[in-house]
Amino acid sequence: xxxxxxxxxxxxxxxxxxxxxxxxxxxxxxxxxxxxxxxxxxxxxxxxxxxxxxxxxxxxxxxxxxxxxxxxxxxxxxxxxxxxxxxxxxxxxxxxxxxxxxxxxxxxxxxxxxxxxxxxxxxxxxxxxxxxxxxxxxxxxxxxxxxxxxxxxxxxxxxxxxxxxxxxxxxxxxxxxxxxxxxxxxxxxxxxxxxxxxxxxxxxxxxxxxxxxxxxxxxxxxxxxxxxxxxxxxxxxxxxxxxx
Ligand code: URA
Numbered sequence: 001x002x003x004x005x006x007x008x009x010x011x012x013x014x015x016x017x018x019x020x021x022x023x024x025x026x027x028x029x030x031x032x033x034x035x036x037x038x039x040x041x042x043x044x045x046x047x048x049x050x051x052x053x054x055x056x057x058x059x060x061x062x063x064x065x066x067x068x069x070x071x072x073x074x075x076x077x078x079x080x081x082x083x084x085x086x087x088x089x090x091x092x093x094x095x096x097x098x099x100x101x102x103x104x105x106x107x108x109x110x111x112x113x114x115x116x117x118x119x120x121x122x123x124x125x126x127x128x129x130x131x132x133x134x135x136x137x138x139x140x141x142x143x144x145x146x147x148x149x150x151x152x153x154x155x156x157x158x159x160x161x162x163x164x165x166x167x168x169x170x171x172x173x174x175x176x177x178x179x180x181x182x183x184x185x186x187x188x189x190x191x192x193x194x195x196x197x198x199x200x201x202x203x204x205x206x207x208x209x210x211x212x213x214x215x216x217x218x219x220x221x222x223x224x225x226x227x228x229x230x231x232x233x234x235x236x237x238x239x240x241x242x243x244x
Contacts, residue, residue: 002044007044007049094114099123100186106207109210118234130211
């Protein structure tokens with residue numbers, strides 16, 4: 001327990017003396033009750049302290065990992081009334097925003113956060129962490145075609161950076177293949193365009209990994225909150241990925 005003015009000063013509201021003035025002016029409430037007594041004791045971890053009705057603690061920073069289904073738009077709202085990724089975050093009070101974008105028909109791992117600094121770091125072109133996709137394509141690409149993707153391929157917005165590309169599955173009967181592709185960029189519709197450039201249409205696309213994070217334990221349409229150490233690892237991965 002600590003004196004109210006001290007807890008306020010620790011939270012960065014103002015100097016202790018200025019906080020005493022705020023209390024004396026009747027502008028400070030503890031758990032909804034105005035407190036004007038300077039010696040009032042609070043528990044800064046559990047008591048809700050407000051100044052002029054506003055909580056002194058900033059909103060907690062949150063990073064969510066959503067397993068996005070297909071047929072869902074990566075946006076906080078849609079004028080056409082389509083389902084958005086926010087519709088899958090029942091129970092989340094914080095205003096979170098998607099980190100980057102998955103196409104309407106792309107499934108899989110999408111991060112959302114209210115931490116603007118982290119979002120900027122992850123979306124910065126110089127700090128792109130590796131992202132792995134499973135792309136189901138029509139027809140079965142030859143090994144040399146996959147080599148072209150590994151080396152970098154010319155797209156209308158320039159040559160792609162080298163990618164890691166492997167066969168994940170081949171279905172001779174259906175004449176389809178599943179290609180695992182890891183890219184270090186985040187261009188619009190990049191994976192679909194890369195595979196189209198070698199002559200194979202993508203019929204299903206799923207992001208399964210984002211830096212150190214995977215979809216493990218998160219069913220389609222569900223989300224989980226990242227632990228502080230996972231957020232730290234993500235930040236570290238982005239810093240390590242810096243292109244100089
Ligand atoms: N590449 C694509 O083509 N689409 C996505 O949604 C993500 C990466």
